[in-house]
Amino acid sequence: MDCRLSLETKHWLAVSGAQCPAPDTRDLTPETRHLYNGRSGSFRDLRGIMPTATEVRAKYEAVIGLEVHVQLLTKSKIFCSCSTRFGDPPNSNVCPVCLGLPGALPVLNREAVTMAIKAATALNCAINSRSRFARKNYFYPDLPKGYQISQYDEPLSQDGWIEIEVNGVRKRVGITRVHLEEDAGKSLHEGFPDSECNSYIDLNRSGVPLVEIVSEPDLRTPEEAYDYLTRLKSLLLYLEVSNCNMEEGSLRCDANVSVRAVGALAFGTKTEVKNLNSFRFLQKALQYEIERQIEILEGGGTIHQETRLWDSREQRTYGMRSKEFAHDYRYFPEPDLLPLVITEEWKEEVRRTLPELPQSREGRFLGQYGLPKQDATLLVMSRTMADYFEEVASLSGEPKLSANWILNDLIFLLQENKKGFVEYPVPAKNLAELIGLITKGTISGKIAKDLLGEMVRTERSASEVIAEKGLEQINDPGKIADLARQIIAANPKQAEQYRKGRTATMGWFVGQVMKATRGQANPQLVQEVLKRELS
Numbered sequence: 295m296d297c298r299l300s301l302e303t304k305h306w307l308a309v310s311g312a313q314c315p316a317p318d319t320r321d322l323t324p325e326t327r328h329l330y331n332g333r334s335g336s337f338r339d340l341r342g343i344m345p346t347a348t349e350v351r352a353k354y355e356a357v358i359g360l361e362v363h364v365q366l367l368t369k370s371k372i373f374c375s376c377s378t379r380f381g382d383p384p385n386s387n388v389c390p391v392c393l394g395l396p397g398a399l400p401v402l403n404r405e406a407v408t409m410a411i412k413a414a415t416a417l418n419c420a421i422n423s424r425s426r427f428a429r430k431n432y433f434y435p436d437l438p439k440g441y442q443i444s445q446y447d448e449p450l451s452q453d454g455w456i457e458i459e460v461n462g463v464r465k466r467v468g469i470t471r472v473h474l475e476e477d478a479g480k481s482l483h484e485g486f487p488d489s490e491c492n493s494y495i496d497l498n499r500s501g502v503p504l505v506e507i508v509s510e511p512d513l514r515t516p517e518e519a520y521d522y523l524t525r526l527k528s529l530l531l532y533l534e535v536s537n538c539n540m541e542e543g544s545l546r547c548d549a550n551v552s553v554r555a556v557g558a559l560a561f562g563t564k565t566e567v568k569n570l571n572s573f574r575f576l577q578k579a580l581q582y583e584i585e586r587q588i589e590i591l592e593g594g595g596t597i598h599q600e601t602r603l604w605d606s607r608e609q610r611t612y613g614m615r616s617k618e619f620a621h622d623y624r625y626f627p628e629p630d631l632l633p634l635v636i637t638e639e640w641k642e643e644v645r646r647t648l649p650e651l652p653q654s655r656e657g658r659f660l661g662q663y664g665l666p667k668q669d670a671t672l673l674v675m676s677r678t679m680a681d682y683f684e685e686v687a688s689l690s691g692e693p694k695l696s697a698n699w700i701l702n703d704l705i706f707l708l709q710e711n712k713k714g715f716v717e718y719p720v721p722a723k724n725l726a727e728l729i730g731l732i733t734k735g736t737i738s739g740k741i742a743k744d745l746l747g748e749m750v751r752t753e754r755s756a757s758e759v760i761a762e763k764g765l766e767q768i769n770d771p772g773k774i775a776d777l778a779r780q781i782i783a784a785n786p787k788q789a790e791q792y793r794k795g796r797t798a799t800m801g802w803f804v805g806q807v808m809k810a811t812r813g814q815a816n817p818q819l820v821q822e823v824l825k826r827e828l829s
């Protein structure tokens with residue numbers, strides 16, 4: 295394969311294959327080699343695997359561990375001062391260090407280390423006072439140095455845990471290690487007119503700081519894996535060390551999966567599933583991979599240790615390459631960087647900046663505000679939402695109502711109007727004002743819902759919308775009396791019933807007046823006026 299690197303006019307680096315040569319089929323696993331269609335350069339369409347029968351499935355247990363890569367929110371890269379900004383023109387945030395030019399030397403970004411310590415501390419890991427960077431050697435066009443600076447036998451931290459909860463059952467999942475490394479560039483194989491022949495490379499991402507968070511193989515179901523990733527993401531967002539945006543690739547997840555007979559102690563052979571760039575894909579890919587492995591074992595076959603790719607279009611995993619082992623990477627200590635020394639003072643300094651974390655906040659919401667468990671769990675998932683809730687609750691003095699209005703109405707209205715959580719279009723004081731109007735009986739719940747919709751759309755306060763839309767309450771006794779008389783005159787039968795002592799008819803009359811005023815009449819006043827007019 296002709297791998298000339300050339301600089302294209304639009305700043306893209308193109309790796310071209312002169313005549314679109316087919317991939318080396320030696321790279322394909324035995325399982326996929328016969329499926330490869332050499333002429334069109336694609337894989338043949340494959341039949342999906344049939345769902346495994348429940349009784350067969352029940353004989354097996356899955357063992358899952360996740361490796362999560364998270365981009366840290368530093369302004370500059372880990373070993374140079376280039377910007378980490380996402381979406382800049384391709385190959386514009388690069389320098390000799392992140393381009394891997396000979397003689398360029400890395401300088402460690404202190405902020406990246408601080409953020410990694412923060413994540414490791416929140417994950418209950420032991421932080422090593424001395425750790426070391428190592429070179430992980432492999433060739434890939436988006437890795438210009440020919441090696442990635444990572445950590446190997448002396449990582450930043452290890453032996454932590456995170457608590458998950460599925461169907462009301464709590465469980466601790468071990469964190470094997472949290473270490474620092476640099477990201478590689480990005481290869482783009484699709485979306486260009488000549489994508490058939492060329493791949494493009496953007497090195498803006500080369501050298502962006504990452505933490506790799508490796509879990510113990512403690513997860514047993516796709517649901518547990520989903521919950522683990524959800525809680526991990528929530529935690530990292532609380533810590534403000536990453537934006538965890540899966541679409542932009544700032545949170546990436548690979549899964550190690552194996553199955554074994556229920557009750558067996560030894561692990562089965564695992565496969566690594568890559569390309570899980572959404573929570574939904576993670577769950578689907580795990581379900582698929584577990585069933586695939588069970589089917590092979592049930593058929594008397596063996597599982598090969600390999601790396602597999604999730605194809606979201608075909609809803610299946612493909613064998614990509616036989617899994618490399620650590621020794622394939624020829625790790626050795628990075629000679630251009632000193633060992634990383636983290637003092638007790640530094641650890642303490644980071645510990646002091648830790649915010650209240652989701653789990654303890656959930657407990658506090660239950661006790662302090664008397665919220666139902668489900669509401670508390672949902673609210674603390676996002677720090678922004680939890681902060682917002684606390685502000686509305688304190689301004690309105692109505693924590694339960696605040697939680698209800700946020701979770702039942704506001705989040706759906708925001709979605710409907712394609713507005714995000716972060717740039718809240720309804721300030722806390724405005725929602726508190728609306729809740730106050732409801733509790734004082736100034737507006738009905740129905741009107742409040744309409745009002746909130748208008749507040750989200752127009753980003754104005756309840757009182758502003760009320761004034762503009764003429765939704766103010768009708769407090770004029772004369773006006774209400776006129777209306778009451780008309781309604782009584784039109785319904786002599788009901789009026790007669792009331793006078794004969796069927797006081798329940800009062801509710802019906804109040805309803806009629808409220809309907810005629812589109813809910814704007816002051817209900818208390820309506821009652822008083824009706825009583826007078828009917829007697």
Ligand SMILES: [Zn+2]
Binds near residue numbers: 375388
């Ligand atoms: Zn650079």
